[in-house]
Amino acid sequence: MRDKIIEVILDSGTDFVSGEELSKKLGISRTAIWKHINILREEGYDIESVNRKGYRLIGSPKDLLNPQNIYHNLKTEFIGKNVIHLESVDSTNDYLKKVGDDVQEGTVVISEEQTKGKGRLGRNWQSKSKEGIWMSIILKPEIIPYKAPFITLIAGAAIVKALNNLQVSANIKWPNDIIINNKKVSGILTELSAEIERINYVVVGIGMNVKNLDFDKELEEKATSLYKEDYHLSRVEIVSQVLYEFEKLYNDYIKNDYKEETLKICKEYSAILNKxxxxxxxxxxxxxxxxxxxxxxxxxxxxxxxxxxxxxxxxxxxxxxxxx
Ligand code: BTX
Incomplete structure (x- = not known):
């Protein structure tokens, strides 16, 4: 219910929505609306209420990666239509692998923190609370397993495209790193559950450093964040751009076996070609x-x-x- 209240209030922009209107739209009493509004306030939404005018959102925790914020303005058909938002988890990839068969394709798990974030080949991925985007997408493509690794390139192309849409100058270090000024800002870990001839599911994990202002000593030289590079962007905006760009390229690949656009982006934004x-x-x-x-x-x-x-x-x- 609170998702719906926020949706109505967000849709009305800077206008007030009266308690009566909310109560009619959502089919609950004005007292119930008032109780929900109070909980939303506790969650960090700054909701103004004025007698005889109603409610208006003046400040939302816009940067909280909760489903309400992500669903709003998300222009995808199926990716991110079901978002699971966690405060803390070992790894969002491992979380999805545990529930893999039971969730719909396109489900996204985002955690504010990962306690055992994973990189490739058993490496570690530092994922401090609220500093970045630590998320995984589950896919259930009907393709033969050997075609799955291309999905990593699709994710790389989607991230770099999304960042460049937001005026961030970022490049891809084939196959799975996104870099800015020669330092890693984002990484992709694709994992597969398959039989010989068919895929059960693919989990695409994306880590992106957004607000980190410093890194542990061993990462200082090679890692950066959007904030460190002077890009002050909302995590929600980045997620919705990445999911949108990802879905387009993924659909091209799965439905039409069309790879050209992904390859074009990977080449155009490559950090290593001709080097x-x-x-x-x-x-x-x-x-x-x-x-x-x-x-x-x-x-x-x-x-x-x-x-x-x-x-x-x-x-x-x-x-x-x-x-x-
Ligand atoms: P990778 O193996 O290419 O990179 C891992 C290496 O990157 C580490 O060995 C370390 O040197 C460096 N590193 C660790 N943490 C960071 C960081 N925050 N920023 C920059 N460099 C770092 C890249 O693997 C794939 C990473 C995927 C992470 C996502 S987060 C959501 C999902 N869940 C999960 O457990 N992993 C994925």
């Missing part, structure tokens, strides 16, 4: 030049001996020659 990088696999490190991204989303590189190789996303880490 020398180190490819790191276990203890081995090789200096190569990145020359292209293949139609399947693999990185094409030229090694020192002039051999051209195609690198699959799951197996390596990439380091720039300078910086991150």
């Amino acid at each position: 020398d990088v180190y490819i790191i696999k276990g203890d081995e490190k090789e200096l190569v030049k990145c020359i292209d991204i293949s139609d399947d989303g693999n990185l094409i590189v030229r090694a020192g001996n002039n051999n051209v190789q195609e690198i699959l996303s799951g197996e390596v880490s990439i380091r720039g020659v300078k910086g991150y």
Whole structure:
């Protein structure tokens, strides 16, 4: 019910909505409305009430990633239509993997904090409370499992597109990092539950540093946040942009097997194409030049001996020659 009250109040913008109007629209008494309004106030909504005029929202916890805020203005068909908002969780990816079969496709889990945020290859992802966006999306595509890794590229393209829509100059470090000024601002972890021929579900985890003003010592050199780069954006706005851009590219891929737009964005905003990088696999490190991204989303590189190789996303880490 409180979601609906906020929806009506948000829709009326700077105008007042009377208690009577709310009570008629929602089919509950004016006293009940008043009780809900009081709880909303406790949750941080700044709701003005004026005799004979009604209620008006003057300040919402706009940056709280709660479902009401996210549903408002979300322009997607199915991604983010069901949002689960948590205060704290071990990992939003692990949360979705536990409930995977029971939730609808497009369900998004967002937590204000992760106590065991995960990166790739068993690495750790620092996810402090309210500092960033720590979210996962569950997908149930009818494609063969080997086509799933491309979804990481779709997520990367969606994030970089969303950030650039918001005037943030960000690039993709293939396959799963988004960087600003040579430092990592966002990362993607895609996990798969599948049988040989079919996918049960894919969980796409997205971490983005938004408000962090400092990082632990070991991350200082390689991590940044939007605030640190002087982009003061609302987390809610970023989430709705990312989900919107993601859904478009995802639908293209799943419904029409159309990958060109994702590949175009990945190339246009690439931080490594035409550059020398180190490819790191276990203890081995090789200096190569990145020359292209293949139609399947693999990185094409030229090694020192002039051999051209195609690198699959799951197996390596990439380091720039300078910086991150
Ligand atoms: P990755 O393996 O490419 O990056 C992990 C590495 O990045 C770490 O080893 C560390 O050096 C560095 N790092 C750790 N935390 C941060 C941070 N906050 N900002 C920048 N660099 C950092 C990238 O993996 C994939 C990350 C996905 C995170 C999301 S959050 C929601 C979902 N749930 C979950 O547990 N993981 C995903």
